[in-house]
Amino acid sequence: MAVDDKVAIAKAAAAMIRNGQISFLDGGTTAVAVARALPLELRATVATHSPDVAVALLDNPAVEVELVGGRIYKHSNVAVGAVAIEGISHIRADIYFMGITGIHIEHELTTGDREEAAIKRAISRQSAETVLLASREKLGAVSAHDVIALEQVVGLIVEKGCPAELLEPFRTRRMSIVTA
Numbered sequence: 302m303a304v305d306d307k308v309a310i311a312k313a314a315a316a317m318i319r320n321g322q323i324s325f326l327d328g329g330t331t332a333v334a335v336a337r338a339l340p341l342e343l344r345a346t347v348a349t350h351s352p353d354v355a356v357a358l359l360d361n362p363a364v365e366v367e368l369v370g371g372r373i374y375k376h377s378n379v380a381v382g383a384v385a386i387e388g389i390s391h392i393r394a395d396i397y398f399m400g401i402t403g404i405h406i407e408h409e410l411t412t413g414d415r416e417e418a419a420i421k422r423a424i425s426r427q428s429a430e431t432v433l434l435a436s437r438e439k440l441g442a443v444s445a446h447d448v449i450a451l452e453q454v455v456g457l458i459v460e461k462g463c464p465a466e467l468l469e470p471f472r473t474r475r476m477s478i479v480t481a
Contacts, residue, residue, distance in 0.1 A: 306460035306481075307331055310434055311338040313458050313481035314398050317432065320344045322395040323367075325424050326354045328379035329400035331434045333357045339364055348392050350380040350420060367392060374417055381416040389423045397428035399454075403442040404435055406470040409451045411444035418446040425449050432456040440467040451476070 311334035318324045320343060326332045328351035336347065336357035348367040349355055355368045369392075371385030380388075399421055403411035410433075412418050425431045431454050440463070456477040459468065468478055 303460075306436065306462070307334050308338070309481035310436075310458050310460060311335040313479050314432065314434060315339045317396060317456075318343065318345055319395075322346070323348060323393065325349065325392070325394040325397040325428055326351065327398060327400040327421070327424070327434070328354065328377045329434075331436075332398060332400055335398055335434070336361075348394060350385055350389070350424075351378060352380075353378055374414060376414065377417060379417065379420065381414075381420050385420055386423050389420070389427055392427055394424070394428040396430045396432060397424050398432050398434050399425065399448075400434050401439060401448065403444040404433060404439050404451075404457070404471070405441055405443045406451070408443045408447075410448040410454070411442075412446055412448055413444045415446045418448045421448045425453060430455045432458060435459050437463045437467055440471070 314335045315338035323346045326349045333353050336354045344363045346365040350369040355366050358366045369388040371380030372382040374381045451474050454476050458479045461480050
């Protein structure tokens with residue numbers, strides 16, 4: 302995904318976070334971009350299992366950061382495992398911005414690592430809303446491990462140039478699609 306597209310998706314996600322909310326940001330470069338896009342005047346809490354996201358928020362004076370610990374899955378640089386699941390179980394987020402490797406109409410949401418899939422499920426369960434941060438290459442893709450069903454997602458944010466035919470299967474689902 303082009304840097305400009307990633308920044309646009311990040312700005313659209315950041316605009317969804319309101320003062321007083323608890324948001325959960327997944328790991329990955331798009332989630333880091335969301336962290337950097339948060340307004341300096343936003344008074345909110347961001348929970349994350351990504352050290353990269355936590356570091357990106359250090360200079361934001363009004364955002365509180367809750368960093369979930371655990372064993373670091375180096376491929377994505379996120380905490381996974383029992384310790385991470387335990388930490389997540391004590392957080393109730395208003396909105397979760399999930400990064401995902403596969404979004405498929407039949408196979409639903411998938412990712413390449415079983416531990417990471419379990420973490421994403423746990424975060425989604427603890428969140429009032431789950432919104433996907435995705436690029437066109439993730440639409441129609443399938444990875445090895447199931448995460449959650451599409452019906453558990455309220456929104457999808459994709460880049461502006463995403464072809465309509467890739468989005469069409471998802472429009473029939475009850476999810477908001479934002480092209481940024």
